[in-house]
Amino acid sequence: MSGLVAGLLLLAALSGLLVVLARDPRRQVFAMAGNGLVLGLLFLALQAPDVALSEIAVGTAVTPLLFLAALAAIAMDRAKGRTEGRAKGRTADPAKDQAEDRAVDHAK
């Protein structure tokens, strides 16, 4: 096995670990793009240019972008939730639940 392939394999193992260990989703997106790039290079070294091209297009461009968009949408919802308060319709009203349940249990 050539040193290049071995090195890239080890790098892939390391960058995969980094993706998992990046606990903050925003940081993880960049780790993920890096991982995609390393994988793309590895595939190139493994003589798979077709796969490398798709991995770089999908793994380093489109997928991280979807993650960023999703995170932006989530952050917006959080911001909105802070200003409007959480209770409204998000979590069922526990008091009401309890009352209804008790009525049902008593029916027997």
Added chain:
Amino acid sequence: MTPRWRLLLLALALAALLPAVLRVALAMPEFGAPTAVLGQSVNALVPELRHVANMVAAVNFDLRGFDTLGEECMLLCAVTGATVLLRGARGERGDVRAGHLPGRPVIPRADATVLVCRVAATLTLLFGISVALHGMTTPGGGFQGGVIAASGLLLLYLGEGYAGWRTLVPSPVLAAMEGSGAVLFVLCAGLPLIAGHPALTNGLPLGEWKDLYSGGLMIAVNAAVALSVTGSFGLLLVEFLEETREPADAPASNEADHEDGTMRART
């Protein structure tokens, strides 16, 4: 289960799996000297049989073309699913979309930005088409080309801003592209049946090796995949970026976050 116990459970399971993994790794055919004959048979036989240079394309679009049909449908299915999920909250009708609401802040962009983005988007689109077209001869093909072309849409977003982008990229057109690409693929598979041949029979003239036209039916399948993938990924990007825009009441967005308070005060 508390996270700690769960981690312990996983650690135990992985510890039990470790010897098995080592045994299997030791028994694997040696790396770099595979014993599977199928791949080498494809390399030996198919250039002759199909006149194409790219064996991966030959496998994808001809030998195992039916897998690719399933794969395209999977993508289409996921995009349809994501669309349903995301639009569920926004409502499905295009004309009540956030993008068409009046009063949305329009972020001014420098003319240079717009121009650069337009040029870059065009170049990306052309590059994608070229990658797709040369799929039979060089690495690439409908899938890769489609993804690249779809990502060109993003550059348009950066340049035109939201409102302009929405008019330039109508999602019904993307959905139609996605669907019609897949329909074309199904036709490629189904039409030979009418003539009494097996599905996906490559009955077109095969063309010349290393030529842009080589591979016969593969060209049509490749085009179908390119069309479908462009539509799918384009739609996916549109739907996800739409999510970063607040629908209805609060026209907040990434760039307009700081204006949020003033906007709400006004309405």
Added chain:
Amino acid sequence: MTLLPWLVAAWLFAVGLYGLVTSRHYVHLVGCLTVCQSATYVLLLGIGYVHEAGPPVFYDHPPGTPAVDPVVQALVLTDIVVGAAVTALLLAIAIQVQRRRGTLDPQALRPLRPPPSAAE
């Protein structure tokens, strides 16, 4: 040394599992799933690799020159599409979960919960 690709594949899968089990954020969890998936790419391409061989594209070199296995590459291409498709769906679900529940902590989210009266 020749075991390296298989071990890296197993490692990526194990690391991904570790991430899935310990994750505290749905979006992070989806990222860990992609790590698990990259294990399958490495495994499959490793299976098809041939020493001293070129890519299975006979453009610059004529057919007959040694080339790696094109079939596994086609499989990996399909696999990449699968990955993108599943990721997109999961992210869409995550966005909606945030909207309905107001949190994305897997430890706080479970479908169907015991009725409040069950606390006794």
Added chain:
Amino acid sequence: MSLAETLLPVAVLLPLGVATLLLALAHWLPPRLPKLVAILVALAVCAFCVLLARASLDGPVRHWFGGWTPDAAGRPGVVLGIGFQADPASAALAAFCGLLFAAAFVFAWGYFDTEHAHFHVLMLLFLAAMTGFCLTRDLFNLFVWFELMSVAAFALTAYPLGRSALEGAFNFTITNALASFLLLAGTGLLYARTGTFDFATMGAALARTGADPVLIAGFVLVAAALLTKAAILPFHLWLADAHAVAPSPVSVIFSGAMVSLALFGLAKLVAQVFPGNAEVMGLVHGLLHGLGLATALVAGLTAFAQRHLKRLLAFSTIAHMGIMLTALADGSGTATAGLLLYILGHGLTKGALFMAAGILLALRRSADEIVLYGRGRGLWAPALATGLGGLLLGGLPLGLMHGATGLMDLSAGVLDRVVVALASALTGAAVLRAAARIFLRASGVPGPELLAPTEREHEKPDRPLWLMALPALTLVALALVPPAAVRPFLGAAAARLRDPSLPPLALPEAGSLDLAPLLLTAVLFAFALLRRRAVRPLSRAVTRSERTGFRALQALHSGLVGDYVAWMAVGLALFALAAAVSAG
């Protein structure tokens, strides 16, 4: 090419083509058209597959895509393309899927009035994936259909966008995506060793190589993936979440066909690819058998302790999957015939039961047997479907499921028969208890089911009752067909699943009338409904220990995706340990 050979790919291409066409034209179609077209396509698929099943009685029907027959390479053992093959069992199951989809489409008529026919596009892709899964003879192609089936199922689960639906769909997606990676890795390992994906060629190659860790690992990974889909302990945890929260017409497909199809896929692989490998067959007869028994028992008990009707039915599905797995592990001709018949009978019954639950969700706005207490009176159609369905699950000596159990019992040991009887009695009694509470206002003091998770979601109400009741009652009626009607076909199907050249198996006439499960069902049912408030110290202690036991079961099914993943790893470890033990 004969007509049957031409029809073989059409069974997949037709739903795929119509789905993509609907998507391409979505913006311009009248809203009712997709619904009608979907029903017609499902019926057409059913009809084609019935034709295929009949044609395949004279020998397997094969179709090589692109004309890439095994001879095309001119090298022995090299199959360049993908093949489809219809044997009687596969084609009959594909036909059953078409029928179930048609029933589900009728049931869902007014449910999804969303635009752009997205629901029907997803469902038709789902149908295509299932027929493809049944008819393919290529391992990677099987993976593709497995994955298309999964992706369609993920999207359909989350479709209602309710809180539980989203989280159930998330758990479902993560676990089943992991399963698909396992399937792909297993396919890769098998390819590395045999150099082919074609079932028959792979089987021949496997018979030549002896004991080999790579092959065993390949089997283990493939089996783990299919068992995840088939919801076998400890891979089963996702199912109750997903099936309980998916829209009812979708749950009908999930429980009626999707999970048992995964088991059928495994049965086919075991019969066609792995019979030449002693280690693998040892795993099948040993570990899979044990897992089947454990699944049946654990899920049966858990089903008995549920109050949310759809979740109850979901656990009952898991229990019956366990029963089917014991038949698969047995592997004899009669057991295989029993397995095939059980898949049909269970699918029809479970489909009808989920439809009844769907009717309650639509008309009474809940699926919780305690909330619905007495509120189902006057709904005779779902009452009839639920009652009959519960009796059928519980071992009513009529219809397909009973015939199947009779066949499975021929080669089963005492332990198997006891566990099977207990598991079916538990699930049958649970359904009957819920039916008695909802429709008859009969109830004892609720037992541990009071503590079970539940949800307050409902489904779109303004649909005519008859349109929902008709498919439910049709399915129950079909489940009551006497097994003698299908016996000759079943004999051929069971034999040719293994080897297309085998003569049809002569199946015995119906054995002795086994009333034990039904009696057990009656006892458990009476126990549930006659339960009184525990006052004496002894009965209090019993109640308390019972609650502790069921709490443990509920804790296992925690709904947390991290737990599910950890348990999947444990399942893999179990396989690894069993393989290590059998290898010495």
